[in-house]
Amino acid sequence: MAKFTLSSHGLTVTTDFDNGCLSRAEILSSGEIDCWIMEPADVSERGIFVGGSTSMADACDFGYHFRIDGARGRTLRVKIHSPREFVLKPPKELSMFYANPAGPVVSSDGDHWRSAKNKTLHRDGAHVTIEVCDQFESDSVYFAHQHPYSAARLSRFSERISPSPLVKFGRAGTSTEGRAIPSIRLSEGKADSKPLVVVTGLQHCGEHAAGWGIEGMIEYLLSDQPRAKTARATHDWLFIPIVNIDALIEGRGRLHSTGKNLNREWEGETSVPEIASIIKTLDGEQRSGHHIAALLDQHGFSTARGMWGFYVPKLEDANAMEKHLRFVECFRNTVPQAYITDAYPGMTCTGAAKRWGAVSFTIDGWVFNREWDPAKVGDVRKCAASESASLRTHYEAGRDIFPLEEVRASGRLFIDAWLDFCGL
Numbered sequence: 001m002a003k004f005t006l007s008s009h010g011l012t013v014t015t016d017f018d019n020g021c022l023s024r025a026e027i028l029s030s031g032e033i034d035c036w037i038m039e040p041a042d043v044s045e046r047g048i049f050v051g052g053s054t055s056m057a058d059a060c061d062f063g064y065h066f067r068i069d070g071a072r073g074r075t076l077r078v079k080i081h082s083p084r085e086f087v088l089k090p091p092k093e094l095s096m097f098y099a100n101p102a103g104p105v106v107s108s109d110g111d112h113w114r115s116a117k118n119k120t121l122h123r124d125g126a127h128v129t130i131e132v133c134d135q136f137e138s139d140s141v142y143f144a145h146q147h148p149y150s151a152a153r154l155s156r157f158s159e160r161i162s163p164s165p166l167v168k169f170g171r172a173g174t175s176t177e178g179r180a181i182p183s184i185r186l187s188e189g190k191a192d193s194k195p196l197v198v199v200t201g202l203q204h205c206g207e208h209a210a211g212w213g214i215e216g217m218i219e220y221l222l223s224d225q226p227r228a229k230t231a232r233a234t235h236d237w238l239f240i241p242i243v244n245i246d247a248l249i250e251g252r253g254r255l256h257s258t259g260k261n262l263n264r265e266w267e268g269e270t271s272v273p274e275i276a277s278i279i280k281t282l283d284g285e286q287r288s289g290h291h292i293a294a295l296l297d298q299h300g301f302s303t304a305r306g307m308w309g310f311y312v313p314k315l316e317d318a319n320a321m322e323k324h325l326r327f328v329e330c331f332r333n334t335v336p337q338a339y340i341t342d343a344y345p346g347m348t349c350t351g352a353a354k355r356w357g358a359v360s361f362t363i364d365g366w367v368f369n370r371e372w373d374p375a376k377v378g379d380v381r382k383c384a385a386s387e388s389a390s391l392r393t394h395y396e397a398g399r400d401i402f403p404l405e406e407v408r409a410s411g412r413l414f415i416d417a418w419l420d421f422c423g424l
Helices: 151-161 209-221 226-234 245-250 273-287 318-332 348-356 374-385 391-395 404-409 412-421
Strands: 005-008 011-014 024-029 032-036 065-069 075-082 086-089 092-095 105-107 119-124 127-135 140-144 167-174 180-186 196-201 236-240 292-300 308-312 339-342 359-365
Touching (some): 011 032, 075 140, 151 180, 151 245, 180 273, 196 273, 209 236, 209 292, 209 404, 273 292, 273 348, 292 348, 318 412, 348 359
Parallel strands (some): 196 292, 292 359
Antiparallel strands (some): 065 140, 105 140
């Protein structure tokens, strides 16, 4: 959908910034704004058709991210409308707000977020409206359905860690629209003989928590913690935090601008420039002697208290399969509720395992809190499927999302699990 800026009654509503997205807005008065996440024509029984494309439904993670200017000292009543909450994704309906059923969150600077105050949920048939009545001390305030991650945020984070001699910035690939896909490499000492661990994120541009979690992984590796020092001494680490950078900047819901799912393009030949160029970069690493020991493809992020899902590639080599399962068991030492499921064809984890011999996973993580029944941990995927989050999770059941800092701090879970897997 197109970016826009609307001004009236001393207020401005805009999506004309990195990751901004909203279908339309109407400024009714100096203290009341109506916003529409999407139009009824964009929604079908099967999913959400973004940007007029009906080739593939963007069936989840569709959100909103907009800024209101002129808010200082005002009490604003903001209504956020959606023509429906649920879209059909067999075997059951899926809430479009599942990534954060406790939204919206608000921020004065785009970096520090809090839950909006005085928010209520209204239903009129399929139509849902979230109403927020809040007072703001800053002139500008950002609204989003979850803690949004953006290329601008990654640039600010990169600038903050740039003084470290361990950090090297690079270009992992090139997007469909010609944008650089940034990479961050952490290396200590000579890297010629060190195995390489690769971490990718935001192939699905609506899964914003992956960006925050990857920041947490990097911060932990740069710390003075003993295990962080061990991880740097024994491995190089290559992070590609934003794979689907075009769609993230444009504020799309989940898929690529062509309607393709980038996490199905990693086996065989691909015509998608993002994946083709990243594979070329990683082939170069392998040829130069940097064995790719692992590839962790992050989709969302959670905490030790939350739900994680590991998609495992189907491999004929029994030893390779044993390694994959052993890593998950190392992770489960801290997060016993993590579940395993078979990877779909073309997933990143399968492509990386077959192409480079890497221990590789596509990993889902959810930022919303839920109650766990220890008796169901062994069958947690069925448990999770029966408790899919919706707006009712927060507004009626009272469950909230994990604090952003807890999500960031959970990056160390993967570093520690990898060291345990390696016997370090």
